[in-house]
Amino acid sequence: MTTPMLEVKNLRKSYGADLVLHDISVALAEHEVKVLVGASGSGKSTLLRAINLLEGIDDGQILLDGQDITAIKVNPDEIRAQIGSVFQSFNLFPHLNVLQNITLAPRKVHGVAKDEAEANAMQMLERFGLADKAKQYPDLLSGGQQQRVAILRAVITKPKVLLLDEVTSALDPILIAEVLALISELKGEGMTMMIATHEMGFAKRVADQVLFLHQGQIVEAGSAREILEDPKTPELQNFLSALREAGRL
Amino acid sequence: MTYQPSPLRLQREAARRRVSRQSTLVALISTIAIASVLVIVVTGAPGFKLVRQSFFSWHYAVSAFPHVLSGLWLNLRVMVIAEIFVLILGLLIALARTSHSPILYPIRLMATIYTDIFRGLPLLLVLFLVGLGVPGLQISWITNSAVVLGTTSLVLTYSAYVAEVIRAGIEAVNPAQRMAGRALGLTQSQTQSYVVLPQALRKVAPPLLNDLVSLQKDSGLISVLGAIDAIRSAGIETAQSFNFTPYVVAGALFVALTIPLTRFTDWLTRKQDRARVQQGQW
Numbered sequence: 001m002t003t004p005m006l007e008v009k010n011l012r013k014s015y016g017a018d019l020v021l022h023d024i025s026v027a028l029a030e031h032e033v034k035v036l037v038g039a040s041g042s043g044k045s046t047l048l049r050a051i052n053l054l055e056g057i058d059d060g061q062i063l064l065d066g067q068d069i070t071a072i073k074v075n076p077d078e079i080r081a082q083i084g085s086v087f088q089s090f091n092l093f094p095h096l097n098v099l100q101n102i103t104l105a106p107r108k109v110h111g112v113a114k115d116e117a118e119a120n121a122m123q124m125l126e127r128f129g130l131a132d133k134a135k136q137y138p139d140l141l142s143g144g145q146q147q148r149v150a151i152l153r154a155v156i157t158k159p160k161v162l163l164l165d166e167v168t169s170a171l172d173p174i175l176i177a178e179v180l181a182l183i184s185e186l187k188g189e190g191m192t193m194m195i196a197t198h199e200m201g202f203a204k205r206v207a208d209q210v211l212f213l214h215q216g217q218i219v220e221a222g223s224a225r226e227i228l229e230d231p232k233t234p235e236l237q238n239f240l241s242a243l244r245e246a247g248r249l
Numbered sequence: 250m251t252y253q254p255s256p257l258r259l260q261r262e263a264a265r266r267r268v269s270r271q272s273t274l275v276a277l278i279s280t281i282a283i284a285s286v287l288v289i290v291v292t293g294a295p296g297f298k299l300v301r302q303s304f305f306s307w308h309y310a311v312s313a314f315p316h317v318l319s320g321l322w323l324n325l326r327v328m329v330i331a332e333i334f335v336l337i338l339g340l341l342i343a344l345a346r347t348s349h350s351p352i353l354y355p356i357r358l359m360a361t362i363y364t365d366i367f368r369g370l371p372l373l374l375v376l377f378l379v380g381l382g383v384p385g386l387q388i389s390w391i392t393n394s395a396v397v398l399g400t401t402s403l404v405l406t407y408s409a410y411v412a413e414v415i416r417a418g419i420e421a422v423n424p425a426q427r428m429a430g431r432a433l434g435l436t437q438s439q440t441q442s443y444v445v446l447p448q449a450l451r452k453v454a455p456p457l458l459n460d461l462v463s464l465q466k467d468s469g470l471i472s473v474l475g476a477i478d479a480i481r482s483a484g485i486e487t488a489q490s491f492n493f494t495p496y497v498v499a500g501a502l503f504v505a506l507t508i509p510l511t512r513f514t515d516w517l518t519r520k521q522d523r524a525r526v527q528q529g530q531w
Contacts (some may be wrong), residue, residue: 052432081434091429095447105433
């Protein structure tokens with residue numbers, strides 16, 4: 001068996017007395033896409049933030065491409081440079097235009113020359129139909145465009161894993177479709193991804209496996225069809241019926 | 250079909266024009282009324298003639314002008330040099346105060362004490378302490394030039410203000426921006442210089458420029474140490490003629506110097522407000 005691209009082993013994390021992640025173990029093979037679903041506060045975002053080392057952990061291990069990134073001697077900046085992260089609130093840099101947003105990490109972190117970084121970024125923007133936005137500032141873009149730029153900013157450095165945290169939660173259905181299309185395309189290119197979402201459309205379209213988190217634990221795991229149509233645990237059944245009532249399923 | 254404005258729209262526009270004409274008229278009348286009252290009160294005052302002679306004499310204004318102007322050249326140089334140092338020192342203090350690195354703890358502590366002291370001390374006192382106290386130490390390699398020590402005092406005082414303004418800006422940047430920077434693999438200091446600081450400085454540009462306007466004006470205070478600046482030159486003229494007009498001349502020149510920066514600050518503030526309204530952030 002080959003080593004997984006990302007492996008989380010017995011991860012435990014609490015905020016004071018509040019146990020947020022309780023013995024989480026999950027492995028992500030190269031090119032695999034796993035989707036984390038679960039109610040707000042179930043620990044999805046904390047797990048993603050722990051993986052890109054924005055959040056310290058209490059116990060357990062995280063391995064990226066075989067390397068223990070939770071070891072003490074590891075330089076977190078070097079690890080984050082190999083992981084792409086996209087957030088619910090886009091977090092584009094408002095003082096930089098689209099091209100500058102995308103080329104900042106290649107230039108400053110990966111030492112790519114300005115011309116080359118810009119050429120790469122333009123090529124990518126063209127491929128995803130955003131070339132005409134290159135010189136615009138984030139404020140002037142729609143939410144869907146901003147989020148797509150944020151995703152391109154995260155993948156331009158060819159990360160080993162892409163973490164997407166509720167990337168469509170701030171968007172309306174039409175913009176969600178734009179972002180989903182981009183993510184499907186990335187999957188087609190073999191991007192390894194871990195996606196936290198409320199959007200079941202993600203699960204159906206891109207997930208190789210869906211993990212259902214409940215109170216900091218992985219309660220159920222399976223294909224999108226298994227999770228959505230054949231929930232085994234009462235927790236998942238409750239979650240799905242709540243989604244159905246809210247018209248989100 | 251071409252668009253025909255509806256009668257409703259025409260009516261509304263006519264009403265708006267009417268209101269706007271009325272506002273202009275009201276503004277005009279109230280300006281004239283207040284100006285007349287002021288003129289009557291001031292010119293009708295029993296001592297008006299005397300005050301006009303001693304503060305607004307054309308004769309003395311003309312004769313003092315070249316001297317005051319040459320003094321102003323010193324103010325101008327002091328201002329520019331002080332502004333450069335204030336911005337650099339203020340930025341460094343703000344960075345020190347917002348850093349979380351344990352190595353920098355003593356520096357952070359010093360920066361906090363520094364801003365506490367120099368924001369509270371009256372500038373005049375700092376001028377006396379530095380301008381008269383430092384030469385009093387009789388250390389051979391420290392200058393006793395009034396200009397240098399006066400400028401130093403300005404820098405010491407204003408750096409404390411500017412540091413606090415910049416610090417406020419740094420703290421006003423959304424923490425998610427810092428997180429996004431770090432998530433891209435940027436180091437702490439790269440995130441600070443490429444992500445946080447540019448946004449912070451934009452946010453605080455108007456209050457920052459306001460402090461610089463204030464600094465320009467206060468450059469006149471170095472005259473208390475004996476530096477021959479515009480105020481001091483005016484004082485020398487006044488001492489010869491017992492007429493205060495040279496001071497008024499100096500004042501007018503200071504105002505003329507600060508107006509460009511004040512207007513620029515206003516313009517920048519309005520521009521930022523407009524951008525905020527456009528983005529729907531009220």
